[in-house]
Amino acid sequence: MREPLTLARFQELANVYGGVIARWPEEHRDAAMAMAVQPAARDVLADASALDAELDTWRVSPAALSLRARVIADAPVPIRKIAARAKLWWSGVGIAAALAGATAGTAAVAFVAPIDAPTDSGTSFGDVAGPGS
Structure with missing residues (x-):
């Protein structure tokens, strides 16, 4: 209640x-x-x-131009230098090159047989062509 x-x-x-x-x-x-x-x-x-x-x-009067100028002058400036961006860009290029090299190496090992590998013309069922072929 x-x-x-x-x-x-x-x-x-x-x-x-x-x-x-x-x-x-x-x-x-x-x-x-x-x-x-x-x-x-x-x-x-x-x-x-x-x-x-x-x-x-009641109305609020606008801020003085000197106050605006001080606020803008004291504001932190973002870092937009090319060198700072280039460091990040080059590190990305390095990572991409390393991954490309690793991929190429893996492909080479997987598809290319070693030089001293014995050649085998037989199958899992034996020599299909027969002896002397």
């Missing part, structure tokens, strides 16, 4: 959400509308509405 809305809680809600009850959380709107008929609650809403109106007209 919910406790009834007190004037202190009504003022807290008005301070947080402003003088328009429609902007308040939905669970408090009905109780706030019922309380808004009281003179003290109307005064709270009037004060909150006056503050809302004042805040709506």
Whole structure:
């Protein structure tokens, strides 16, 4: 069961959400509308509405150009030197060359028979051609 809305809680809600009850959380709107008929609650809403109106007209002046220049001058500069990128690029070339060499070596060992390997013309079923062929 919910406790009834007190004037202190009504003022807290008005301070947080402003003088328009429609902007308040939905669970408090009905109780706030019922309380808004009281003179003290109307005064709270009037004060909150006056503050809302004042805040709506408030404008922030743009920052000075000197501040902008200082912020840009103090900002870290990214390293975009060609030498820094070239180091990374050359390391990639080295890795690619090493992998290509390893692949070529593996292929050479797999497909090329050693020079001193005996030649065998037989099959697993014996010499099919027969003796003397």
